[in-house]
């Protein structure tokens with residue numbers, strides 16, 4: 001047992017928010033996209049690789065629900081799955097992302113085939129899903145708190161991409177727009193869970209490490225994309241110019 005005193009809920013929230021310094025909005029790949037310096041191949045690579053994150057989020061949220069015995073929490077959490085999968089006649093985030101793919105010149109079939117998903121991206125995203133399966137549901141739930149920083153990143157794309165990339169069709173931007181309010185609602189729930197659950201210094205320190213783990217995942221996605229699309233060193237580049245890496249989900 002540590003003799004250090006736990007932070008107050010307000011201080012703990014500030015400590016979680018301070019992790020925004022490490023959000024992927026600060027990654028050079030993301031900065032280049034924001035500044036209009038990204039090539040068509042870099043934008044397409046990002047959209048195709050991020051699709052793997054999009055399709056994995058509902059698996060991650062279902063894993064959290066599978067471990068959560070509290071009906072009140074599940075009742076709220078299930079909305080996250082519906083946001084991505086759609087409900088009734090309403091299309092969800094996965095469909096919106098496929099439209100983003102089309103808007104940047106990638107067919108639905110190509111995105112769905114996962115052929116462009118780099119191994120490093122796959123491993124990082126799979127680590128998130130596997131963490132959600134193994135961890136206690138409160139820790140897994142709070143690992144979504146990078147979403148504290150997400151509305152700003154979606155807004156920044158809406159502000160900058162249409163100016164820099166006139167070749168991207170406007171219908172593609174629906175996903176970013178819909179996440180502005182969805183992410184804010186998710187964060188309200190996630191933050192309340194975190195502040196209630198982390199009532200000791202040990203739990204608070206562990207949760208800050210979990211948030212860093214999640215930030216590391218997002219950063220690693222862009223590192224893998226930098227290797228492939230900026231440095232032109234995709235996997236096996238010194239052996240073959242074919243994308244021979246696996247494109248199957250082994251979760």
Ligand SMILES: O=C(O)c1cc(C(=O)O)c2c(n1)C(=O)C(=O)c1cc(C(=O)O)[nH]c1-2
Nearest residue numbers: 057143144145146147149150153154179218
């Ligand atoms: O575009 C982004 O930069 C970004 C980041 C994140 C994030 O911070 O994890 C999410 C999303 N988008 C997103 O669209 C989304 O649905 C989402 C769900 C989650 C999560 O951890 O449950 N993160 C994110």
